[in-house]
Amino acid sequence: MDILNAIVALANFVLIPAAAYGAQLALGALGVTLIYGILRFSNFAHGDTMAFGTAMVILVTWALQGAGIGIAPLPTALLALPFGIGLTAALVLGTDRAVYRFYRRQKAAPVILVIVSMGVMFVMNGLTRFIIGVEDIAFDDGARFIVNARAFRDATGLDEGLALRSTQVITLVTALVVVVWLFWFLNRTRTGKSMRAFSDNEDLALLSGINPERVVMYAWLIASALATIAGTLYGLDKSFKAFNYFQLLLPIFAAAIVGGLGNPVGAIAGGFLIAFSEVGVTYAWKKVAGYVLPFWEPDGLLQLLSTEYKFAVSFVILIAVLLFRPTGLFKGKSV
Amino acid sequence: MSAPYLSAEGMTGGYGAADILHDCTLTVDRGQIAVIVGPNGAGKSTAMKAVFGMLRLRAGRVTLDGEDITALSPQARVAKGMGFVPQVANVFPTMSVEENLEMGAFLRRDDIRATMEQVYALFPILRDKRRQNAGELSGGQRQQVAVGRALMTQPKLLMLDEPTAGVSPIVMDELFDRIIEVARSGISILMVEQNARQALEIADRGYVLVQGANRFADTGAALLADPEVRRTFLGG
Numbered sequence: 001m002d003i004l005n006a007i008v009a010l011a012n013f014v015l016i017p018a019a020a021y022g023a024q025l026a027l028g029a030l031g032v033t034l035i036y037g038i039l040r041f042s043n044f045a046h047g048d049t050m051a052f053g054t055a056m057v058i059l060v061t062w063a064l065q066g067a068g069i070g071i072a073p074l075p076t077a078l079l080a081l082p083f084g085i086g087l088t089a090a091l092v093l094g095t096d097r098a099v100y101r102f103y104r105r106q107k108a109a110p111v112i113l114v115i116v117s118m119g120v121m122f123v124m125n126g127l128t129r130f131i132i133g134v135e136d137i138a139f140d141d142g143a144r145f146i147v148n149a150r151a152f153r154d155a156t157g158l159d160e161g162l163a164l165r166s167t168q169v170i171t172l173v174t175a176l177v178v179v180v181w182l183f184w185f186l187n188r189t190r191t192g193k194s195m196r197a198f199s200d201n202e203d204l205a206l207l208s209g210i211n212p213e214r215v216v217m218y219a220w221l222i223a224s225a226l227a228t229i230a231g232t233l234y235g236l237d238k239s240f241k242a243f244n245y246f247q248l249l250l251p252i253f254a255a256a257i258v259g260g261l262g263n264p265v266g267a268i269a270g271g272f273l274i275a276f277s278e279v280g281v282t283y284a285w286k287k288v289a290g291y292v293l294p295f296w297e298p299d300g301l302l303q304l305l306s307t308e309y310k311f312a313v314s315f316v317i318l319i320a321v322l323l324f325r326p327t328g329l330f331k332g333k334s335v
Numbered sequence: 336m337s338a339p340y341l342s343a344e345g346m347t348g349g350y351g352a353a354d355i356l357h358d359c360t361l362t363v364d365r366g367q368i369a370v371i372v373g374p375n376g377a378g379k380s381t382a383m384k385a386v387f388g389m390l391r392l393r394a395g396r397v398t399l400d401g402e403d404i405t406a407l408s409p410q411a412r413v414a415k416g417m418g419f420v421p422q423v424a425n426v427f428p429t430m431s432v433e434e435n436l437e438m439g440a441f442l443r444r445d446d447i448r449a450t451m452e453q454v455y456a457l458f459p460i461l462r463d464k465r466r467q468n469a470g471e472l473s474g475g476q477r478q479q480v481a482v483g484r485a486l487m488t489q490p491k492l493l494m495l496d497e498p499t500a501g502v503s504p505i506v507m508d509e510l511f512d513r514i515i516e517v518a519r520s521g522i523s524i525l526m527v528e529q530n531a532r533q534a535l536e537i538a539d540r541g542y543v544l545v546q547g548a549n550r551f552a553d554t555g556a557a558l559l560a561d562p563e564v565r566r567t568f569l570g571g
Binding site: 190193194196197200201203204205206207208209210 | 425428434438484
């Protein structure tokens, strides 16, 4: 039995990637849950908002790289992030003005707003592909590794290598900063509290003099920022492809619903739960099993599902939660 | 005698085509308690909503301190010094008691700590529970939060829609005492009540509403003494 190698292999192939992926999903789910809490509908355009935001960050990154501006060893995209957020927020606020506000005034049912958001999703989807194309774009520059697999092997003398990519660390650090800021904003500032009040009891918020249009504007602004940050981190960690972001919608919604729609803590927990389940179920456990149980020689790879089926994991969790605990783990609003 | 602080005259209107209120008139003097009683479906809550601007009136006008506010939105009326405590869903359940009070004072830009102290002095239990979420409190405590939230704007007129609905008789007496205390501090009170007898006992002015129209209007004591009111509405 070789516990150390098993732990290193597990960390390298499951724990670290899943933690980074979980942070990305958590940021995405926070945006979804925030819009649900304030505007009371599931925003299907969130995945494509992430794609658009990332596309904007990539364009600004290219411009900065062209101008020779960088923040090595960190990726230039981090510098481009504020610009990307600004551009995305402009598009999202414009969409709200042109589309959602009309339905809000009509007091449209949530299901109508969901369909409307699907329309917005298709438009944003097309817009993003039109602007930046459909192919894979890798835009991370700067140092690639903080711990390199070969260096780790040489240093520790273990058989297994441990790679820690800089994008994974950046993802986790950025997510932590964003989440801490968001909770500070929601719990400590007057505007944040008014957003929670509006989410809690809209009529009473109106009676207290809280301006609904202002609350909605802040919700869109924060959701755009969260979407752009989540999308950029995902793109840095993997690569940017517009279609992948559309597909991310499912795990993000699963994360938000598992945690309890409208509940920010739930969105974060849900993001990590989905990520660890997805990576855990699609990982081939043969190597780790070989270290822990050397006497057992399994025939297969000990992989429960091939990676092509990773979205099935979100689906199964989503259905299980909706069947047995529709308000989610952290008591969100009933769906 | 000077003009009443709040005067709602000849209110006629409803939610749809049919009118619920028919020429309904309510007035409250400064620092006094006015109570609306009447059978179920008499339009008591509707009259309250009409005074607060949550109902479109076909006829009639509402004046506050001599100023015509008939056309103002509920939010604008809050800014004019009206506070409203709805019957249900009158707190922010996932926010702490203190945050509920802060949200009540959302329109104010000055220091709200003194007002919060007054609310805590009025309802001492809220001070102990100030970090707890309002949704976790008992019914009576939640009503105190709701009244406290409305007081945070420093209203000159406080409107209460059945403040004692669903609370025990002991808590009800306690709430009535607090309401008298609020009125003594100079705030006018307009209140709808199911517990007609107890409410009329503390009322300076009472209105018996039947089918959206004034049936009786007099001082609380006079209504309690009126044999017809006693027979028809107070159960003998």
